[in-house]
Amino acid sequence: MEVVLNEATNGGHHRQPQNYNANGKSESAQQVTNGHSKTLNIEDNFENDTKFSRQPEKDPIDLQFKDVTYTAAMGNILTKREKKEILHQVNGRFPAGQLVAIMGPSGAGKSTLLDVLSGYRIKGVDGQVYINGQPRNMKSFRKLSCYITQDDRLQPLLTVQENMLVAADLKLSSDVSRKDKQDIIDEILHTLGLTKTKNTKAQGLSGGQKKRLSIALELINNPLVLFLDEPTTGLDSSSCMQCVKLLQVLAKQGRTIVCTIHQPSASLFKLFDQVYVLASGNCLYQGSTERLVPFLEDAGFPCPMYHNPADYVIELACGEYGQEKINSMIKATGNGNDIRYFKEPEKLSNIQCQKGASNDEDNEGGLQATSSCNQLKVLLRRGFIKTKRDQTLTYMRILVNALTGLMLGTLYWKAGQDGSKVLDNFNLLFSILMHHMMSTMMLTILTFPSEMSILVKEHFNRWYSLKMYYTSVTLIDIPISVICCAIFTTVIYYMTGQPLEWVRFMMFFVTSLLVVFVAQSFGLMIGAYFNVVNGTFLGPTLSVPMMMFAGFGVSLQDLPPYLYWGSYISYLRYGLEGIVGAIYGLDRPTLDCPEDAYCHYKYPKKFLEDVAVKADQFDNDVIALLLFLFVLRIAAYVILRCKLMALR
Numbered sequence: 001m002e003v004v005l006n007e008a009t010n011g012g013h014h015r016q017p018q019n020y021n022a023n024g025k026s027e028s029a030q031q032v033t034n035g036h037s038k039t040l041n042i043e044d045n046f047e048n049d050t051k052f053s054r055q056p057e058k059d060p061i062d063l064q065f066k067d068v069t070y071t072a073a074m075g076n077i078l079t080k081r082e083k084k085e086i087l088h089q090v091n092g093r094f095p096a097g098q099l100v101a102i103m104g105p106s107g108a109g110k111s112t113l114l115d116v117l118s119g120y121r122i123k124g125v126d127g128q129v130y131i132n133g134q135p136r137n138m139k140s141f142r143k144l145s146c147y148i149t150q151d152d153r154l155q156p157l158l159t160v161q162e163n164m165l166v167a168a169d170l171k172l173s174s175d176v177s178r179k180d181k182q183d184i185i186d187e188i189l190h191t192l193g194l195t196k197t198k199n200t201k202a203q204g205l206s207g208g209q210k211k212r213l214s215i216a217l218e219l220i221n222n223p224l225v226l227f228l229d230e231p232t233t234g235l236d237s238s239s240c241m242q243c244v245k246l247l248q249v250l251a252k253q254g255r256t257i258v259c260t261i262h263q264p265s266a267s268l269f270k271l272f273d274q275v276y277v278l279a280s281g282n283c284l285y286q287g288s289t290e291r292l293v294p295f296l297e298d299a300g301f302p303c304p305m306y307h308n309p310a311d312y313v314i315e316l317a318c319g320e321y322g323q324e325k326i327n328s329m330i331k332a333t334g335n336g337n338d339i340r341y342f343k344e345p346e347k348l349s350n351i352q353c354q355k356g357a358s359n360d361e362d363n364e365g366g367l368q369a370t371s372s373c374n375q376l377k378v379l380l381r382r383g384f385i386k387t388k389r390d391q392t393l394t395y396m397r398i399l400v401n402a403l404t405g406l407m408l409g410t411l412y413w414k415a416g417q418d419g420s421k422v423l424d425n426f427n428l429l430f431s432i433l434m435h436h437m438m439s440t441m442m443l444t445i446l447t448f449p450s451e452m453s454i455l456v457k458e459h460f461n462r463w464y465s466l467k468m469y470y471t472s473v474t475l476i477d478i479p480i481s482v483i484c485c486a487i488f489t490t491v492i493y494y495m496t497g498q499p500l501e502w503v504r505f506m507m508f509f510v511t512s513l514l515v516v517f518v519a520q521s522f523g524l525m526i527g528a529y530f531n532v533v534n535g536t537f538l539g540p541t542l543s544v545p546m547m548m549f550a551g552f553g554v555s556l557q558d559l560p561p562y563l564y565w566g567s568y569i570s571y572l573r574y575g576l577e578g579i580v581g582a583i584y585g586l587d588r589p590t591l592d593c594p595e596d597a598y599c600h601y602k603y604p605k606k607f608l609e610d611v612a613v614k615a616d617q618f619d620n621d622v623i624a625l626l627l628f629l630f631v632l633r634i635a636a637y638v639i640l641r642c643k644l645m646a647l648r
């Protein structure tokens with residue numbers, strides 16, 4: 001089969017026929033820029049022969065949208081909500097098997113339109129999107145499509161192969177064997193020229209390679225529709241060509257590929273089948289690239305000689321030639337309704353849009369390709385690799401716990417068995433809680449903000465459910481937290497001369513560990529809602545009242561009655577009660593008192609009375625801490641879910 005594509009560069013003054021074979025490869029094309037022509041072979045600069053044997057497995061998708069309006073709500077719940085209409089009843093059609101470029105000046109609404117069409121943006125959207133003439137069923141559509149964001153959201157510590165394997169394990173059914181998965185990965189990497197970088201960590205890739213890896217990850221499950229937000233931004237001209245040529249090949253196989261693009265060069269522009277031009281949320285032109293020049297002529301604004309039509313139409317869209325020209329182009333295209341300038345408009349008329357609301361019900365089970373159990377397994381494996389690679393943090397955590405333990409141990413040497421140093425020992429117990437709280441909370445406050453962009457992308461592209469992501473985040477840190485807490489507790493317990501009894505040690509350790517996990521949950525909850533700056537401010541700030549209400553400094557019996565409720569919501573209170581009970585409870589006998597010292601608290605009972613700590617409440621303290629743990633973890637999950645929804 002041969003498709004003849006007329007070239008539409010150079011103001012239409014030097015148009016040459018361009019022959020494409022069935023693989024979508026140009027056999028001999030003429031590149032014409034600025035009045036000069038040179039032969040362009042589609043394979044130029046491309047490492048591979050741009051073949052991709054994986055054909056789409058389902059019927060091609062014709063995407064249509066009618067009267068799409070997007071209104072953004074600005075401000076927050078405290079300030080008055082202002083509405084801003086960004087897309088104004090735009091229409092359009094992206095036929096199957098076409099590579100479509102959404103073009104327009106900065107702020108025209110390109111990314112917004114892509115967000116709406118991909119289903120990423122749902123709030124504030126009006127109008128209808130049709131898939132092969134039927135109202136879009138969001139769930140089914142999401143199973144067929146993928147969204148590749150402008151910024152490369154990759155796991156930096158994983159190699160290309162590891163990134164691909166994680167994606168394959170999450171996006172391909174568990175029935176596919178490891179060998180078949182590897183074959184698929186190898187072919188995609190080969191097609192995208194990434195074979196040589198297979199063992200390079202994503203953080204070590206060049207911008208172009210990162211972009212290609214982002215595409216490679218989404219190609220694994222062979223999507224029918226690809227949305228790409230500015231896939232060429234930040235790439236040099238050769239990488240841009242490579243990237244768009246790949247998309248062209250994928251489109252020729254029957255996929256619908258829509259990408260936003262800033263002012264493309266003439267040679268890049270002609271690689272697209274269709275172009276959709278936006279200006280201030282309105283459609284100026286939609287149709288084939290080669291018919292842009294005739295359209296401009298028909299509209300009465302012919303493209304000047306030796307001018308790249310892509311540049312010229314952007315200049316028009318920017319309003320450089322006046323607002324009235326923009327208005328008349330919007331009118332000429334019927335804000336995207338007119339399909340006369342498409343490549344074969346007569347072929348498109350047989351798909352009629354069915355009236356009716358979109359049916360968002362889906363009978364085909366969950367959104368993800370694999371079971372929850374598999375998602376958790378793969379995410380834990382990925383988390384383990386990340387922890388192993390990020391050894392600085394792992395070692396630092398262990399080292400900090402050992403060193404702080406040694407430091408405090410030296411400072412409070414054998415204070416635990418000295419009847420004259422009971423208050424010092426009490427200070428020490430509180431410092432231990434402070435250490436557990438601050439060291440874990442501050443670390444976890446950063447967990448979600450630093451992973452948010454990757455989470456949003458992977459979750460939207462159905463790699464895993466939020467529940468499994470959250471469970472993996474919760475589980476992955478347990479071993480290292482337990483190790484750190486065990487090192488710290490053992491060092492400090494022995495050095496500071498606390499009673500060497502297993503029961504007391506275990507009570508001490510269990511309470512410390514629970515405080516660690518509760519502090520972690522508190523950090524996760526803050527991190528789930530706030531960004532890094534606000535989170536790192538709020539975490540320690542909210543911890544201060546919690547310390548005050550724990551019974552340190554001001555004992556609980558001295559708290560004013562109207563503030564007593566604070567002690568119930570301070571998890572540190574239960575932590576302090578637990579470890580003080582472990583050290584001074586269980587009917588501990590009278591403490592040793594050095595001959596030359598005054599031992600006010602020689603009798604542990606007297607001390608417990610004075611600091612108003614009930615030493616027989618260990619079970620209740622554990623229950624209270626477990627309750628905090630449970631409630632805060634659920635709250636963090638709910639907040640994270642709401643945040644993900646709010647972003648859309």
Ligand SMILES: Nc1ncnc2c1ncn2[C@@H]1O[C@H](COP(=O)(O)OP(=O)(O)OP(=O)(O)O)[C@@H](O)[C@H]1O
Pocket residue numbers: 072073074084086104105106107108109110111112113260
């Ligand atoms: N949530 C929002 N709240 C307020 N304004 C918004 C929101 N989302 C988008 N906008 C505005 O809508 C306009 C279009 O934004 P969009 O990101 O779609 O533009 P774009 O054409 O992709 O621009 P660029 O090429 O610079 O990325 C911009 O003026 C932007 O400020």
